Amino acid sequence: MLRIAVVGATGAVGRECLALLDGGIVPVERAVPVASARSAGRDLGGELGLSLPLADLVTLDELDPGDLDVAVLSAGAEVSAREAERLASAGVLVVDNSSAFRMRPDVPLVVPQVNPGALDDRPAPGLVANPNCSTIQLVRALHPVHELAGLESVVVATYQAASGGGVRGLRELADGSRAVLDDPTAQGAPGGRFGQPLAFNLVPEIGLPDEDGFTHEERKLVREPRKILGLPDLRVSATAVRVPVFDCHSEAVHLRLSEPVTAAAVEDALEATPGLRVHRRAHSPSYPMPRTVFARREDRALVHVGRVRVDPEDHRALALWVVADNLWVGAALNALQIVALAAKNGWLA
Numbered sequence: 001m002l003r004i005a006v007v008g009a010t011g012a013v014g015r016e017c018l019a020l021l022d023g024g025i026v027p028v029e030r031a032v033p034v035a036s037a038r039s040a041g042r043d044l045g046g047e048l049g050l051s052l053p054l055a056d057l058v059t060l061d062e063l064d065p066g067d068l069d070v071a072v073l074s075a076g077a078e079v080s081a082r083e084a085e086r087l088a089s090a091g092v093l094v095v096d097n098s099s100a101f102r103m104r105p106d107v108p109l110v111v112p113q114v115n116p117g118a119l120d121d122r123p124a125p126g127l128v129a130n131p132n133c134s135t136i137q138l139v140r141a142l143h144p145v146h147e148l149a150g151l152e153s154v155v156v157a158t159y160q161a162a163s164g165g166g167v168r169g170l171r172e173l174a175d176g177s178r179a180v181l182d183d184p185t186a187q188g189a190p191g192g193r194f195g196q197p198l199a200f201n202l203v204p205e206i207g208l209p210d211e212d213g214f215t216h217e218e219r220k221l222v223r224e225p226r227k228i229l230g231l232p233d234l235r236v237s238a239t240a241v242r243v244p245v246f247d248c249h250s251e252a253v254h255l256r257l258s259e260p261v262t263a264a265a266v267e268d269a270l271e272a273t274p275g276l277r278v279h280r281r282a283h284s285p286s287y288p289m290p291r292t293v294f295a296r297r298e299d300r301a302l303v304h305v306g307r308v309r310v311d312p313e314d315h316r317a318l319a320l321w322v323v324a325d326n327l328w329v330g331a332a333l334n335a336l337q338i339v340a341l342a343a344k345n346g347w348l349a
Contacts, residue, residue: 001029002343003068005092007083008075009033009044009057012166013097016332017072022050025336026343032068033057034075065090069348072335073097088126093348095128095335099216102129102224109227111136112337113275114143119338122347128338132217133330134158134240134249135224140303140329141253141322144273145266146229149316150258153235156221159243159250160206161290164326165193173198173244194242203242215240248290249330251322260315263308270305279306288323300325301333 004021008014014033021028032055033044045054060083065071070093073080077098084101088094101107108118109129119128131139138156145151162173172192176199179186188197196203207216214222221238225231243250263281271278277299279288288304303324311317324330342348 001027002070002339002348003030003032004028004339005032005034005063005068005071007034007060007063007071007073007079008097010035010039010042010167011074012163012170012327013074013331015044015048016327017074017336018044018050018052018054019048020328020332020336022048022052025333026340028052030055032063034060034063034071063087065092068092070095070339072339074331074335084127085125091126093122093126093128093339093342095130095338097130097331097335099132099220100129101127102131102220103227104129109224110338110341111139111228111334112341113273114139115228115230116341119341119345121345122342128342130331130335130338131224131228132220133164133326134160134217134221134251135228136330136334137249137303137322137324137326138221138251138253139225139228140273140275140324141270141305141320142225142229142255144269144276145255145257145318145320146231148259148265148269149261151229151231151234151255152258152316153237153256154225155237155254157239157241157252158217158221159241159245159252160217161243161245161247161249161326162194162198163247164206164242164249169193169198170246173246177244198242198244200244202244204239206240206242214238245290247294247325247327248323249326250290251320253320253322255318255320257316257318261310261318262315263310266308266310266318270308275302277302277304278308279304281308287321290323293323294325300328303329 074097077100080098080100162169217240218238287306307321309319
């Protein structure tokens, strides 16, 4: 039985972590919700209808690392950079959901369905990085394709939901949508969680651009799959777009393979992979959508792949459409599956 702290417990990912712990994803002796002083006195157990053993909400300053086995951090890179190593040095396994440590060579970047061997042994720094939300669903779809025919290059366009901007992002989309429905000429003002008004709009910039014009989000989509898949020379190009959808990220993925394939062979390989749901061309519709993926708990836990197409003029060119719940598959669920894998491997104590 584990003693787990959830840092950022009142945020979108933290709340999902607590809900998944309540569902029994790992055996819990006690869960400790951690948030800022602004949340003092909140009864998260009552708010979320939880039945797991839940301690009173505390701040990071009040958190006792000597009374913990695991800490899942979902409070942003600044908090992680300041607190993660302090907790790890006290013997706590830290699973960090920010970008603070993902590319550090001594910190494993883990998607348990793809590179579980990265956690055969406890990492020396006591840190495990949870990948970017869009990266997780991408590599889970890429992995079986790579095993089937080898990856040479990846071109991906992401269509990322407002929930990627947390509770504030969801609120901004809801409020902005109401304003436009009340007044279709309303433009909204730049700023806010997404830099531009998101309601009935597309924002093709997630994070600040670098000197080459690529955003921080796009750079993560280039670097992280290489580390997770163990393909340091894989060519990856990404365009990240924020879309006016509340939940679930979608991706249009175009691959160049080492070997020719058929659509049926790709669908078979994907369907044989645990945790993936294939929407075959014979199905109607032959593709997943954010609203349908989010509607059922069992679908929220899966990566959905559809519109599998092989270029008739180049059988090494493959296109996929990938949808997953960014708060579950892309964050909370993957983090807790990391904890479960560590416990299974016997070194989490």
